[in-house]
Amino acid sequence: MNGMARLPQGRPALLLTAIVILTALVGQVRAGATDVFEQNRKLGRGVNILGYDPIWRARAQGRFQAKYFRLLKEAGFNSVRINLQPFRGMNPTNGYALSESWFELLDWAVHQAQAQDLRVILDLHEFTSMGSDPATNKVKYLAFWRQLSAHCQGAPESVLFEVLNEPSGKLTPALWNEYLAEALAIIREKHPTRAVIVGPGYWNSIDHLDELGLPAADHNLIVTVHYYAPMDFTHQGAAWANRKDKLGIEWLGTEAELDVLRRDFDKAAKWAKQHDRPVLLGEFGAYDQAPMESRVRYLTSVVRAAEQRGWSWAYWQFDSDFILYDIGRDSWIEPIRRALISDASPSTSQPSSKRTLSKPGASQ
DSSP: OOOOOOOOOOOHHHHHHHHHHHHHHHHHHHHHHHHHHHHHHHHHHEEEEEEOGGGGGGGGGSSOOHHHHHHHHHTTTOOOEEEEEOOGGGGGGTOOOOOHHHHHHHHHHHHHHHTTTTTEEEEEHHHHHHOOOOHHHHHHHHHHHHHHHHHHHHHHHHHEEESSSSOOOOOOHHHHHHHHHHHHHHHHHHHHSOOOOOOOOHHHOOOGGOOOOOOOOOOEEEEEEEOOHHHHHTTTTTTGGGOTOOOOOOOOOOOOOOHHHHHHHHHHHHHHHHTTEEEEEEEEOTTTOOOHHHHHHHHHHHHHHHHTOOOOOOEEEEEEEEOOTTTTTTTEEEHHHHHHHHHHHHHHHHHOSSOOOOOOOOOO
């Protein structure tokens, strides 16, 4: 045996072993040095985009245009939550592989957001399929995360993953914990320190946070909750929510109404403090058939309540029926924009609430 290959004996061997272990530990600390509370703070004020845009079926039919990323930044937003519904293009005949054109569109959206210094959440928005038949759709769910993890391996930390929007239905909170763990294990193979967003079952309900099981050793998780209470106000006029004929319901910002909001948010804040997790209010809003003055009061109150607790947030949604921007008229719905973004709102330069893809290269 070559002398260079011999291990030292006795105390020198112990010293060498200690040095190797310490070097490895230092490397792990450096690799995992991302402050997830800071990551969450940088998400700041966000908007949900592209969820139901026909752009995913045909690029030429897309409503969302590159200029809207710039307009979002100029308006004072810090991030976009891109709602992804890839399952329609995944089937066993192609090994559940996503198409090159799908990834090109994804890269376009991420690139445009990054060009405007907007942080990006890639949200798997297939909650309907997963809730109706989780067992059958699990293969697509896990295949998606294998492909996205590989595709985004070189993406900067400003690109975050959200494991699944609003687990619900047959994907019970207990079953969701199992599915969450499996997807997270896949993601962590290639993204050991990337910030990943996860939420409780029952449509990311605050009332189900206690049922959410998270790996204690994973400190790079942001917990998301959604808030649409009271539903009779926020979803009035929505046929798909069985409220087509419920109209004219006001939200006046009374002390009783504000007290409900405070109690709900304090419950989530207490859970987050106990578990040492940052919070993203990933969806909230009021359907556009609600009275405008009430919508403004409601959104102003929800945003301020979230920011006072150090949460980031993402409004639902840019266009369509919770409309923030009128694409047909090419203009903001100004009362809604002002309710979300005002001079009184904390900026993303505020202190943290705690003690504080491949790099896109698709054509623009």
